[in-house]
Amino acid sequence: MADINVNAALNPVQGGSRPAPDASAQGLRWDIIELLFFAYRDFVGDADHVLETFGFGRAHHRVLYFVSRYPGLKVADLLGVLRITKQSLGRVLKQLLDEGYIVQKEGDADRRQRLLYATAKGETLVRRLVTLQTARIDAALAGFSPAESAAVRRFLRAMIDRDSPDKVLEQLLGLAQGVAQGAGPQEAKE
């Protein structure tokens, strides 16, 4: 019933058939923009549902995820990666510490640092979330040739700012692809 009107209205203008009023859609990537929006929405949605049952939000997820993935992360690094302020991080981090998902350890060389590590409890939750999201990714990549999967990866990598003020994670993404060993800031300079 409602569907009748829905369908009447729901023909995308720009990428579709109509001549498009003003400038038409010269080479604009409406399709990919939209696909990214929905893909990401559903991708994070997987985790959101689980997190809700823990009384956590996306902020907790991001913090716990990166701490788990990069054990010994400094608070400052985390701030750089997440691009949020100390104060914003403070709240969520405190919760994760209080509830035993993360622990802090004094830095060896620099005792001002509070290096962050996920506890077993934290690792368990992260793994659960990663497993969920992996299932979606696996399903999406089902039937893809190695070349096609590689193309997807290359695309995502190329979508990321190279020249960002991150320092930290941009290097990590250089690593994340397979360089894993060398700790140097080389590579990933396109």
Place this chain on the structure above:
Amino acid sequence: MADINVNAALNPVQGGSRPAPDASAQGLRWDIIELLFFAYRDFVGDADHVLETFGFGRAHHRVLYFVSRYPGLKVADLLGVLRITKQSLGRVLKQLLDEGYIVQKEGDADRRQRLLYATAKGETLVRRLVTLQTARIDAALAGFSPAESAAVRRFLRAMIDRDSPDKVLEQLLGLAQGVAQGAGPQEAKE
């Protein structure tokens, strides 16, 4: 200086070299998960900067975008697409109406409906944002063969929930790929 410690800590554990404490990382897609996070962050970041100068946020962007792309969208449809509540939409939509980016028209068949349309002013802003994001996508896809681009698109499509309660946009995504004409809810059933 800080980089020394950074590099010491920043070896990803799961996908990397270490044996990984507990379960190891059996087939988990850490890399793609991370790539998606950063890719999306930077992708929406493009628009965020522009929107800031207009006093708008992401919420405004999403509303304006979909109204522009699917002229005549009903309020209820928009709520379904964005997955937010009427109240949340209300504020943002009111601003966009007040400032002349969007107009409402009574539905022909059903005069209770307020069909939404972007004004020229609204279209201009949307186009600017889409152009920005298109530039990033174009850059990312530079040098991709048609088959590789297609793989990227297929991946993104496959990441989206098929069985979602959206009705609306899931059909649109069926359309968005090229079916554009038929208004039927067929296709895209994997």
Place this chain on the structure above:
DNA sequence: ACATTTATGTCAGCCATATTGACGTATTTC
């Protein structure tokens, strides 16, 4: 040794965006 810088934490308050619940109003439908 003392001053400065750095790494971190924290207090207080603000803003944007989301939520739920309740209610109002016009319009369509049964």
Place this chain on the structure above:
DNA sequence: GAAATACGTCAATATGGCTGACATAAATGT
């Protein structure tokens, strides 16, 4: 005429960002 629908809105609340200010401990520089 009653009920359901499409939409708007009021009020209260939560989350996750933000800025500014200030505190403490440890490292660093002169």
